[in-house]
Amino acid sequence: MSGTADPRKAGEGTTSRARLDRGRGALGPALELVHTGRAPTRAVLTAELGVTRATAGAVAAELEALGLIRVDARPGAAAGSQGRPSHRLEVAEDGPVALAAQVHADGFRAALVGLGGRIVATAPGCETVDADPAKVLGSVVEAGAELLRTTGRRCVGAGLAVPSAVAEPDGLALNPLHLAWPVGAPVRRIFAECVRAAGITGPAFAGNDVNLAALAEHRHGAGRGARDLLCVATGHRGVGGALVLDGRLHTGSSGLALEVGHLTVNPEGRPCHCGSRGCLDVEADPLALLIEAGRDPGPEVSLLQQANDLLRTQYADPAVRTAAEALIDRLGLGLAGLVNILNPDRIILGGLHRTLLDADPERLRAVVADRSLWGQSGGVPILPCTLDHNSLVGAAELAWQPVLDDPLGALVEVA
Known part of the structure; x- marks a missing residue:
């Protein structure tokens, strides 16, 4: 009958629209999975999204059409594997x-x-x-x-x-x-x-x-897979901290959470900019290491580079080693207090703190374990940040x- 819709085709259209709507709702979660490396194949994407293989394929195709990812429909099979390998998913190298x-x-x-x-x-x-x-x-x-x-x-x-x-x-x-x-x-x-x-x-x-360093490390670096991640770092001056809780950056009610630089770790220590004394900010940053080691900071390169170079090239010097141990003990004291309060499942260290960890990892971990309420029964992994910039x-x-x-x-x- 002319002009009468075929009910089977109408049903197919409804199904296609529903699949398209579900797929569009899954575009963001799918892109984040590829972005963070958690969905290297279409099969993994299907499982992570909890959708059908057809929907996952449509989502991947849409993201590819947007120029955001690349889908390799003919990946090489791994040695010894059986069956047809799943399509590989990668971010687009020439994308936005x-x-x-x-x-x-x-x-x-x-x-x-x-x-x-x-x-x-x-x-x-x-x-x-x-x-x-x-x-x-x-x-x-x-x-x-x-x-x-x-x-x-x-x-x-x-x-x-x-x-x-x-x-x-x-x-x-x-x-x-x-x-x-x-x-x-x-x-x-x-x-x-x-x-x-x-x-x-x-x-x-x-x-x-x-x-922002913590956010990057959680998605792409040493913090990937952690649920409650504590990041402490010293860059060119001062000490900062950040916390990722349940996969999201925790910044507090107005963006000011985790000012860890103003934890007191040496009550008789140097005056801090905040008005207190002995804060982590002035007791465990590059300038503090140079002063502790009896080195005059030079103007030719950054304080961070000077401090890192000192640790990497002159650690055998007793004055440098003693200075490094003093900073490690102060940093460990601060980390232990944060562990007692926050109970993270991983700690990552950046800047000079990463170099101090590399110089004497056992000393730092021992200080944190000794001063942490739960340190002796379940040590928190302490790892270096892995991303450049x-x-x-x-x-x-x-x-x-x-x-x-x-x-x-x-x-x-x-x-």
Whole structure:
């Protein structure tokens, strides 16, 4: 009968639409699984999403059409394996990127970061930081814009890492002590204005550098697979901490959680910028090591590089070893207190703390175990961070998050 719909075809259409709707809802979770390396094949993706193989295939195909991933339908079989190997899933090497920027006490750097936490390109770093945040952020954004022009990559957004607590919801840098910036500088607003002025598409974000390092390490590095991850790091100056709880960065009610640099670890120690004495911030950073070892900090390279070089090349010197042991004991005391309060299942250390761990891992672990309430019965793994430029990668994660949440919607917005 002409003009009468075939009920079988109508049912097939309904089924296809339902599968498409389920697939679109799974795009974000699927992209995050590939992004973090947890779904290397379509079979794993199917299992992780809890969908049919057909739906997983449709999701993978949609992400590939968006230029975000690549699907290898003819992967080579592993030696000794039987059956047809599952399609392999990888992030697209030539796909979109996020602009990542980092400012620290000894300079700033810009980079382009793709999915998977892969740094695609970096601009030469600057070694001076102006007291005017607008000048600094304008320069680092222009360096990133030049990278985008050179590479021709599509940009999904921009993220900024700064060595300061960043208060929410306004994005204010509350304690940029080592930058000579005014307290409460509106870094997110200034950064967003610079991004727009440079003609870069996509939203702009800002966060604390150690928080962002922890986020990057949790998704792509030494923290992958941890449920409750504690990260403590010292970069060019000071000490920072971050916590990932149940897979999400914990920043507190207004973005100010985990100011671990102001734990007292030496009550008779050096005066701290906060008004107290003997804080981790001034007792376990690169400057503290150089002073403890009787070395005069030089102006030619960063304090972090000087301290790392001292440990790696002169550790046999009794003065250097004694200084390192003093810092390890202070760091261990601080970590033990954090373990007692937070009960993490993994600790990762970055910057100079990673080098101290490499120098004498048993001493640090023994101090933490001895001072931790539960240390003797179940030691917490203490590992070095593994990503180069993890704060930059973490800054990019901020810009990638809207895409991970809604790939279709986010890419349409920045088109």
